[in-house]
Amino acid sequence: MFEQIELFLISLIANTFSAFSGGGAGLLQFPALIFLGLPFAVALATHKVASVALGVGAAFRHYKERNLHLKLSVLMVVSGVPGVLIGAWGILSVPERLAQISLGVLTISLGIYSFLKPNLGTYHYFRDMSRKQYVTAGIGLFLIGILNGSLTSGTGLFVTLWLVTHLKLDYQRAVAHTLVWVGIVWNGSGAGLLGVIGQVHWSWLPALLIGSLLGGYLGAHLSIKKGNKMIKRAFECVTIAVGLALLIKAM
Known part of the structure; x- marks a missing residue:
């Protein structure tokens, strides 16, 4: 019972921060x-x-706010899922230490980049995409999907910043798309494949699932109430913290 309570609290805290900042639950x-x-x-x-x-x-919380764009949502699923499956399939052949160091440096750079751009993601400029934008956005999402399938911390943050910088979403809408489509579809695809080729510790899942569900709703609620500037600061703090944690772990 103590172990289940401990798992629930870890999951609740991790996923609340993740849902508020746009990624990083794996930290x-x-x-x-x-x-x-x-x-x-x-x-x-x-x-x-x-x-x-x-x-x-x-998704329960963001659905009420109508923060999801249909065409962008379809693009995220179609482009990202193949990358996730490729990454999940190849994870066992990748040197873990090298992958963690590389991801740590990249993740820290996301936070620094956002910090140096004061107005980044604070306004919503997204419009219907041209064909060229669809292609470049899809390629970026596919590559991030590979990272998502093979690694564990911070890849949702990459999606959030990609949507903010390339497609000009504000942080609130970018976080909404990341949490719903990366959280449900991308992670679901990777989990399914890893469950087939690997092993899931099923007895720990009830506590983790309840904590993730409540944390996702609570974090989404906070992001909607606090607005883009607060989400931006949370994003920057979480990216740097995730990156440092990965580097420390690798060293």
Whole structure:
């Protein structure tokens, strides 16, 4: 019972911060699963399954605000899922330390880039995309999908910043798309494949799923109420924290 309560609290805290800032649930949840005794591959698959509930919880809240764009949502699913499956399939052949160092440096750079752009993501300039924008946006989402399938921390943050910089969404709408489509569809696809080729620790999932579901809803609610400037600051803090955590872990 104590173990289940501990898992629930870890999941609730990690996913609340993730839903508010646009990613980073793996910063706390994934290392905690390893610390509690799961092997890397089992912890990865279990974390991916639990993360699906984050998207479900956030979707309930963001649906009321009509923050999702249909064509962009379709593009995120069509472009991202193949990348996620490729990444999940190839994760066991990638040197873990090298991957963590590379991702840590890239993730820190996201936070620094956002910090140096004071108005980035504070206004919503998104319009219907041209064919060229569809192609370039799809390629970017596909590449981020590969990272999402193979790695565990911070890849949702990449999606959020890609939507803000390339497609000119504000942070609130970018976070909404990231949480719903990355949380539900991308993580669901990766979890399904990892469940087939790996192993899920099913007895820990109830507590993790409940924490992810409630954390997703609570974080989405906070992001809607606090507005873009607060989300931007949270995004910058979480990206730098995730990046540093990855570098420390790799070292």
